[in-house]
Amino acid sequence: MEPILAxxxxxxxxxxxxxxxxxxxxxxxxxAAILGNAVNLLIFTAGRVTREVPPIIPGDADALxxxxxxxxxxxxxxxxxxxxxxxFAFLLVLGxxxxxxxxxxxxxxxxxxxxxxxxxxxxxx
Amino acid sequence: MRTVIFRSIAPYLTSLMVLFxxxxxxxxxxxxxxxxxxxxxxxxxxxxxxxxxxxxxxRRAIYFHPMAIAAFGLFMSGMAGxxxxxxxxxxxxxxxxxxxxxxxxxxxxxxxxxxxxxYLVVVGAISxxxxxxxxxxxx
Amino acid sequence: xxxxxxxxxxxxxxxxMQPVAAADWLxxxxxxxxxxxxxxxxxxxxxxxxxxxxxxxxxxLLVLMTLGLLVHVFQSGTLSMTMGRWLPPFGISFTVDLLxxxxxxxxxxxxxxxxxxxxxxxxDTGRRYGFYPFLMLIMAGILGAFLTGDIxxxxxxxxxxxxxxxxxxxxxxxxxxxxxxxxxAFLNLIATTLFLVAxxxxxxxxxxxxxxxxxxxxxxxxxxxxxxxxxxxxxxxxAMKAAAFPVNFWLPASYHTPRLVVSALFAGLLTKVGIxxxxxILGMLFxxxxxxxxxxxxxxxxxxxILGVMGALAQNDIRRSLGFLVISGIGVMxxxxxxxxxxxxxGAILYAAHSMVVMTALYFAAGVAAxxxxxxxxxSAGGLYAKNAAIAAMTLxxxxxxxxxxxxxxxxxxxxxVKASLDIGAWWLAGSILVTGLLTTITVGRIWALAxxxxxxxxxxxAAALGPLPAGATIALAGLVAITVAAGVxxxxxxxxxxxxxxxxxxxxxxxxxxxxxxxxx
Numbered sequence: 001m002e003p004i005l006a007x008x009x010x011x012x013x014x015x016x017x018x019x020x021x022x023x024x025x026x027x028x029x030x031x032a033a034i035l036g037n038a039v040n041l042l043i044f045t046a047g048r049v050t051r052e053v054p055p056i057i058p059g060d061a062d063a064l065x066x067x068x069x070x071x072x073x074x075x076x077x078x079x080x081x082x083x084x085x086x087x088f089a090f091l092l093v094l095g096x097x098x099x100x101x102x103x104x105x106x107x108x109x110x111x112x113x114x115x116x117x118x119x120x121x122x123x124x125x
Numbered sequence: 126m127r128t129v130i131f132r133s134i135a136p137y138l139t140s141l142m143v144l145f146x147x148x149x150x151x152x153x154x155x156x157x158x159x160x161x162x163x164x165x166x167x168x169x170x171x172x173x174x175x176x177x178x179x180x181x182x183x184r185r186a187i188y189f190h191p192m193a194i195a196a197f198g199l200f201m202s203g204m205a206g207x208x209x210x211x212x213x214x215x216x217x218x219x220x221x222x223x224x225x226x227x228x229x230x231x232x233x234x235x236x237x238x239x240x241x242x243x244y245l246v247v248v249g250a251i252s253x254x255x256x257x258x259x260x261x262x263x264x
Numbered sequence: 265x266x267x268x269x270x271x272x273x274x275x276x277x278x279x280x281m282q283p284v285a286a287a288d289w290l291x292x293x294x295x296x297x298x299x300x301x302x303x304x305x306x307x308x309x310x311x312x313x314x315x316x317x318x319x320x321x322x323x324x325l326l327v328l329m330t331l332g333l334l335v336h337v338f339q340s341g342t343l344s345m346t347m348g349r350w351l352p353p354f355g356i357s358f359t360v361d362l363l364x365x366x367x368x369x370x371x372x373x374x375x376x377x378x379x380x381x382x383x384x385x386x387x388d389t390g391r392r393y394g395f396y397p398f399l400m401l402i403m404a405g406i407l408g409a410f411l412t413g414d415i416x417x418x419x420x421x422x423x424x425x426x427x428x429x430x431x432x433x434x435x436x437x438x439x440x441x442x443x444x445x446x447x448x449a450f451l452n453l454i455a456t457t458l459f460l461v462a463x464x465x466x467x468x469x470x471x472x473x474x475x476x477x478x479x480x481x482x483x484x485x486x487x488x489x490x491x492x493x494x495x496x497x498x499x500x501x502x503a504m505k506a507a508a509f510p511v512n513f514w515l516p517a518s519y520h521t522p523r524l525v526v527s528a529l530f531a532g533l534l535t536k537v538g539i540x541x542x543x544x545i546l547g548m549l550f551x552x553x554x555x556x557x558x559x560x561x562x563x564x565x566x567x568x569x570i571l572g573v574m575g576a577l578a579q580n581d582i583r584r585s586l587g588f589l590v591i592s593g594i595g596v597m598x599x600x601x602x603x604x605x606x607x608x609x610x611g612a613i614l615y616a617a618h619s620m621v622v623m624t625a626l627y628f629a630a631g632v633a634a635x636x637x638x639x640x641x642x643x644s645a646g647g648l649y650a651k652n653a654a655i656a657a658m659t660l661x662x663x664x665x666x667x668x669x670x671x672x673x674x675x676x677x678x679x680x681x682v683k684a685s686l687d688i689g690a691w692w693l694a695g696s697i698l699v700t701g702l703l704t705t706i707t708v709g710r711i712w713a714l715a716x717x718x719x720x721x722x723x724x725x726x727a728a729a730l731g732p733l734p735a736g737a738t739i740a741l742a743g744l745v746a747i748t749v750a751a752g753v754x755x756x757x758x759x760x761x762x763x764x765x766x767x768x769x770x771x772x773x774x775x776x777x778x779x780x781x782x783x784x785x786x
Binding site: 190192193195196197199200203204206207210213214215216217218219 | 280292296300307309348394
Binding site: 020025028032035036039042043045046047048072073076079080083086087090091094095097098101102107110111112113114115119120 | 416420423427430434437439440442443444445446447449450453454457460461463464465467468517518520521580581584643
């Protein structure tokens with residue numbers, strides 16, 4: 001199972017990086033969404049993939065009776081999903097606002113904040 | 126999206142979803158569910174109402190600004206941990222009380238307060254984004 | 265349900281049993297305080313008149329809390345508190361050593377300055393967009409990052425501060441801000457994702473995320489290929505956060521666009537969180553791997569300093585010039601990390617604290633200059649000395665401090681770093697620190713000569729002046745200048761503090777002991 005997941009993680013990273021290299025903000029956004037999933041899958045794989053029951057202690061026992069799946073990677077992934085979700089929501093709004101205000105979604109044309117044709121300051125005073 | 130069918134169903138659907146979200150929130154301590162998923166269900170209920178009837182009725186219905194709801198949830202979650210000052214245990218320790226109401230034991234905990242706070246944070250934050258995006262669509 | 269039968273079981277296998285002393289609440293109090301006040305201010309979003317009245321006393325109290333924490337840590341050593349009573353490493357620990365407490369106290373001082381300055385700089389629109397709530401929440405993120413003892417928790421605090429920084433960056437949603445924010449947001453997203461990837465690998469390797477636990481186990485995997493990969497990933501992620509060359513391009517593209525007080529806060533604090541994470545993870549947890557990478561870090565450091573200051577020299581806008589000076593300062597701190605000796609690390613720590621105060625103050629000075637002269641552009645600014653000699657004198661002190669000239673706070677850490685480089689024969693590193701100092705002097709000299717010393721370019725300049733200088737701006741600037749002068753004239757206490765903090769990084773046994781008191785005594 002691990003090699004397949006590892007290859008899938010690699011494929012998702014490739015797609016995300018390809019999209020990130022695009023000029024268009026909307027594609028970069030898609031890349032961000034895929035990158036988030038790639039990382040979550042990576043954490044899941046790094047936490048060992050096992051075919052086990054959930055780690056729930058029965059009502060009449062004090063400890064786990066047998067081998068159980070590792071819950072920690074899932075807790076980490078849940079946190080990471082929440083964070084990447086809120087990130088994505090923010091970036092979506094930001095990208096949309098930027099498209100409205102700057103009238104472009106090409107990062108090449110986003111040069112409002114950069115100095116253009118600056119005069120050089122005088123050498124002496 | 127503003128068909129008659131959708132518009133007449135939407136209020137009932139919304140109220141049912143909000144009720145279900147509270148059920149999910151409360152069962153979350155020992156079973157699948159909890160504040161986060163409950164909050165998402167409630168936020169999507171508000172989003173449905175917004176799609177059907179427009180954003181202004183939603184804002185009227187929830188009365189407070191969504192960000193204020195989220196802020197109150199954050200405050201509540203933070204305070205839930207502070208309760209442990211009085212018990213001399215580390216921050217965020219679970220504290221339980223078991224009051225009897227009409228002869229039924231009701232377990233209440235600081236964990237529940239935290240979870241309700243999370244619910245409000247999620248409802249507030251997600252619905253404020255969703256409402257902002259829906260508003261933009263129409264101008 | 266957690267029934268009452270629980271009392272019959274032995275809880276000490278899962279729970280921290282000893283009660284928490286009241287003073288130990290100082291560990292977590294600054295973070296909770298920021299979150300609670302931030303939430304309260306967010307609820308009062310519409311009451312723009314009340315917000316500064318609540319936020320500024322709250323920040324003053326925050327300064328007292330962090331100073332109290334610093335004193336407490338100084339007296340009783342590293343402190344630790346594990347959330348939810350769960351025994352470490354299962355619970356999330358907050359562990360405060362001198363390094364974390366020192367940075368926390370300095371950043372709280374800077375935030376107080378920003379709160380006071382913001383009273384005059386942020387108008388009602390900015391306050392309605394949430395300047396003060398976001399200021400409190402970004403402080404929660406920054407302090408959480410400084411105080412936590414768990415790597416995943418560190419990631420969460422990074423995200424808290426990042427999301428609040430987005431809110432601050434687009435305060436008012438002007439075109440320029442949106443342009444800068446798009447670049448800032450996407451590039452920082454990549455950096456935090458790299459951090460998360462590294463955290464996932466770390467968990468896969470060690471099966472734990474508690475820093476003290478990792479410090480115990482790091483020697484088991486010393487120098488193996490997976491660990492080297494991991495440490496290099498951490499280095500890349502945090503270097504991007506800290507804006508070190510060659511991953512610094514997001515900083516000059518965005519730091520001049522938001523409101524001035526926001527730029528000041530970012531320049532002072534955000535990149536230093538990246539430096540803190542580098543010191544903590546490379547300096548404390550993986551010293552052996554850091555040693556392997558030290559040449560790479562040293563080259564990146566030298567290039568960051570020199571290219572940063574050369575960028576600053578070429579700018580026409582004062583704020584953009586200062587943005588490049590921030591990058592140049594990061595290079596100096598990275599040099600200390602590359603050296604890794606007690607002297608090198610303490611130099612880096614002291615320089616980071618100096619840079620927090622001075623970079624923020626420099627942005628304040630630029631804001632005051634623009635208010636007096638009407639422009640951030642060097643082509644049109646002039647005559648500021650004639651207009652207000654006191655402000656000009658304070659600015660000159662800051663200029664000398666950032667250039668590393670005595671008797672200001674920038675001088676001592678640079679001396680420590682130069683000496684530490686010469687001690688191990690890295691003359692080229694010492695040379696680049698000194699060359700950077702020279703180029704910085706030229707840069708600030710140029711700004712001084714053009715904006716302050718030469719006569720006003722147009723006679724009517726500042727005629728559209730925005731009234732008298734607000735008291736808040738002057739107080740914030742003067743307060744931070746007083747700190748840099750005091751730390752420069754009387755450096756022994758802060759130097760001793762930085763040296764103790766560096767010793768704590770190099771020998772984490774006290775850190776481990778505070779998290780696992782039982783295990784270590786066996």
